[in-house]
Amino acid sequence: MTHWTIDAGIAHLVLDRPPCNEIGTAMLADLERFLADVADREDDVAAVVISSAQRGGFSAGADLRELYEGLRREPADRHESLLRSFLDRIHTVMDTLDMLPQTTIAVVHGICFGGGFELALACDLIVAERSARFCFPELRLGLVPGFGGIPRLERDTHASVVRDLLFTGRSINAKRALDAGIVREVVPRGSGLDAAMAAARQVTKFDAETRARAKLFAKRLPVERLAEEKALFLELAQRDVLVRALERFVTSDDIRPYLP
Secondary structure (H helix, E strand, C coil), rough: EEEEHHHHHHCEEECCCCCCCEEEEEEEHHHHHHHHHHHHHHHHEEEEEEEEEECCCCCCECHHHHHHHHHHHCCHHHHHHHHHHHHHHHHHHHHHCCCCCEEEEEEECCECHHHHHHHHCCCCCEEEEECCCECCCHEEEEEECCCCCHHHHHHHHHHHEEEEEEHHCCCCHHHHHHHHCCCEEEEEECCCCHHHHHHHHHHCCCHHHHHHHHHHCCCCCCHHHHHHHHHHHHHHHHHHHHHHHHHHHHHHHCCCCCCC
């Protein structure tokens, strides 16, 4: 079960929903509650660290099985409102995380795909263990990333990397992500949380207002591009391509269904 602690100025969120922290309604509710708690205790929090307790990785992305079942239950004329409702909630979460006055650090090991990658990109810094792999596999579903991943990735790296990740659906390793400017540092397996906590403790030494205003100066929310991505996702999601792709996914006997 996803849980968190707030201690010594650091809020530590531990993603812990098997099989690999898929982002569905349950995980979304966890994130909403966490952000509300951080807001309520804003004066007590200087840094936010997000890590995963799941062995497989940080997050495999959106909960495709839940999405498939939801679309099957609802008539076709309800699909857009179902998707829009979830998308509005997840964008609110991602945007809130993105622009928290605190410094936010994601600790990534193993799989960091799709929506999980988008969650990590909403953080200010990413610490990657050598096992980390980053991927946007959405085109396999007939979609584009829908949680704000492309506009956020565009802030951090050059256009050729964005196009490669989006158009090919292939994953990149931690070293390549470091070379592309996506991650802050690459550390050995099992040491990502220690590295992130060391950075978070450094952050706690600074004046809160100065820290928050520095973040506003250095990091902007790409509002227009986020809206464009959301609209394109919703448009593409109305097609039968999505339902057919989801059906192939949920009925697959592939032991590694998340890998392109």
